[in-house]
Amino acid sequence: MVISGGGIGGLATALACARAGRKVSLLEQSLVFGEVGAGIQLGPNVVKVLEGLGVGDALCRVAAFPAQLEVRNATTTERLGVLPLGRTAVQRYGAAYATIARADLHMLLLEAVRAHGGADLHLDSRVIGITQNAHGVRVETVQDQVFETPLLVGADGLWSQVRKHVVENDVAPRATGHLAFRAMLPQSALPVSLRTQVVTAWMGPDFHAVHYPVRSGEWLNVVCIVNGKVSGDPESWDHSANAQELRSRMAKARGRLRDLIYAVDQWRLWPLLDRPPMAGPAEHAKGRIALLGDAAHPMRPYLAQGAGMAIEDAAALANCLSESPDQVAQALSRYADLRWQRNARVQARAIRNGEIYHLKGLQQVGRDIALKLLGSRLMDVPWLYKGP
Numbered sequence: 141m142v143i144s145g146g147g148i149g150g151l152a153t154a155l156a157c158a159r160a161g162r163k164v165s166l167l168e169q170s171l172v173f174g175e176v177g178a179g180i181q182l183g184p185n186v187v188k189v190l191e192g193l194g195v196g197d198a199l200c201r202v203a204a205f206p207a208q209l210e211v212r213n214a215t216t217t218e219r220l221g222v223l224p225l226g227r228t229a230v231q232r233y234g235a236a237y238a239t240i241a242r243a244d245l246h247m248l249l250l251e252a253v254r255a256h257g258g259a260d261l262h263l264d265s266r267v268i269g270i271t272q273n274a275h276g277v278r279v280e281t282v283q284d285q286v287f288e289t290p291l292l293v294g295a296d297g298l299w300s301q302v303r304k305h306v307v308e309n310d311v312a313p314r315a316t317g318h319l320a321f322r323a324m325l326p327q328s329a330l331p332v333s334l335r336t337q338v339v340t341a342w343m344g345p346d347f348h349a350v351h352y353p354v355r356s357g358e359w360l361n362v363v364c365i366v367n368g369k370v371s372g373d374p375e376s377w378d379h380s381a382n383a384q385e386l387r388s389r390m391a392k393a394r395g396r397l398r399d400l401i402y403a404v405d406q407w408r409l410w411p412l413l414d415r416p417p418m419a420g421p422a423e424h425a426k427g428r429i430a431l432l433g434d435a436a437h438p439m440r441p442y443l444a445q446g447a448g449m450a451i452e453d454a455a456a457l458a459n460c461l462s463e464s465p466d467q468v469a470q471a472l473s474r475y476a477d478l479r480w481q482r483n484a485r486v487q488a489r490a491i492r493n494g495e496i497y498h499l500k501g502l503q504q505v506g507r508d509i510a511l512k513l514l515g516s517r518l519m520d521v522p523w524l525y526k527g528p
C-alpha cells in the first residue's frame with residue numbers, strides 16, 4: 141500500500157498497517173520529517189490506541205500526564221470547574237490523559253516505524269498524479285517515481301491532493317474567523333508563579349487560551365485563540381506573529397493569564413480552517429483510495445482531538461485491512477462506515493465548544509454558573525474518551 145503524507149496521521153497509519161503485515165510505502169513531500177514546535181493533547185481514547193501500537197513506553201518517556209484540567213474565567217480569573225485527569229482518567233477510561241510536544245509524538249511514531257522495518261519511507265516525494273482503476277491505483281510523484289499499488293491512503297492534511305479523487309464536487313476548506321497564537325517554552329524561563337503542571341483553559345469574551353505542560357512537564361505549551369483574519373495565502377500554514385498584537389487582542393485578560401501573555405515574546409500565528417462535519421462514508425473512501433486525519437475531517441482544535449482522530453482512523457483502517465486482506469475495496473468501505481459518524485460528531489462538538497468558549501454578556505454569565513454548578517459533568521466527554 142501507498143500512504144501520501146508523513147504527518148502524525150500518515151506515520152500512525154504506516155505503523156498500524158506495517159504491524160498488521162502490510163508492505164507500506166510512505167511518500168512525504170518535505171525534505172526531512174518534522175513537526176512544528178507546538179503541543180498536542182491526547183485524550184485517553186488516543187493514548188489507548190498508541191499503547192496498542194506498541195509506543196506506550198516511548199510516550200511515557202516524553203509526554204506529561206497532568207493531574208487535572210481547570211477551566212477559568214479569563215477576565216475575573218475565577219476557577220469555574222475542574223476535571224480530574226491522572227489516575228481518574230485511567231480508572232474511568234482505561235488509559236491516561238497525556239500532553240506532548242508535536243515533534244516528540246511525531247518522532248516516537250517515526251522511530252517505531254523505522255524499528256519495525258515494514259515501511260519504506262520516501263522523502264522529497266510529493267504526490268502529483270493519481271489514477272484509479274478496478275485493479276489498483278497508480279501514484280506519481282514530482283520526482284517521476286511511479287508506484288502501482290492495490291491501495292492508496294491520503295494522509296496529506298488540510299490541503300489534500302488525494303481528497304479530490306474521493307470526494308466529488310469538493311470545495312476548499314473554510315476560514316473559521318479564528319486565529320491561533322502558539323508558543324512553547326521551558327518552564328524554567330517563566331517566573332515560578334506561572335509554572336504549572338495542569339491543563340488550564342481560560343475563557344474570555346471573543347477569545348480563549350489553553351496551556352499545558354509538555355516534555356515530561358519541563359516545558360509549557362500555550363495557545364491563544366482570538367477572532368480575526370490574516371491577509372495573504374491561507375495555504376502558508378505558519379506566520380510570524382506579533383506579541384504586541386496578541387496582547388491588545390486579549391487586553392481583557394487578567395491575573396496569571398495576562399502575566400503569561402506578557403512573559404512570552406515569540407508567538408507563531410495560524411489561521412484556523414476547517415470543513416463542515418462529514419456527511420457520510422463517501423467522504424472517507426472511494427474504491428481503493430481512503431482518506432484519514434485532516435485530509436478527511438479537518439476540525440477546529442476546541443476538543444483537542446484532530447490528531448487523535450487521525451490516530452484512531454489509522455488503527456481502524458489497519459484492522460479493516462486485516463479482516464479482509466484481499467478485498468481492499470470492501471475493507472475500505474467498512475473503514476468508512478466505522479469512522480465517519482464518530483469523526484463528524486467530534487467535528488460538530490469542536491465547533492460548539494468554540495462558541496461556548498467565546499460567549500459574551502449574559503450568555504457568558506449563564507455559562508459560568510452552569511460550569512460552577514455542574515463542573516466536571518459538563519467538562520467530561522465519556523462517549524469520546526471511552527474510544528470508538
Ligand SMILES: Cc1cc2nc3c(=O)[nH]c(=O)nc-3n(C[C@H](O)[C@H](O)[C@H](O)COP(=O)(O)OP(=O)(O)OC[C@H]3O[C@@H](n4cnc5c(N)ncnc54)[C@H](O)[C@@H]3O)c2cc1C
Nearest residue numbers: 145147148149169181267296297433434444445446447448
Ligand atoms: C492550534 C491547534 C491546536 C491543536 N491541538 C490539538 C490537540 O491538542 N490534540 C489533537 O489531537 N489535535 C490537535 N490539533 C489538530 C492536529 O494538529 C491535526 O489534526 C493533525 O496534525 C492532523 O494530522 P495529519 O497527519 O492528518 O495532517 P498533517 O499534520 O497536515 O500532515 C500532512 C502531511 O502530508 C504531507 N503532504 C501534503 N501534501 C502532500 C503530497 N501531495 N504528497 C506527499 N506529502 C504531502 C505534509 O507535508 C504533511 O507532512 C490542533 C491543531 C491546531 C491548528
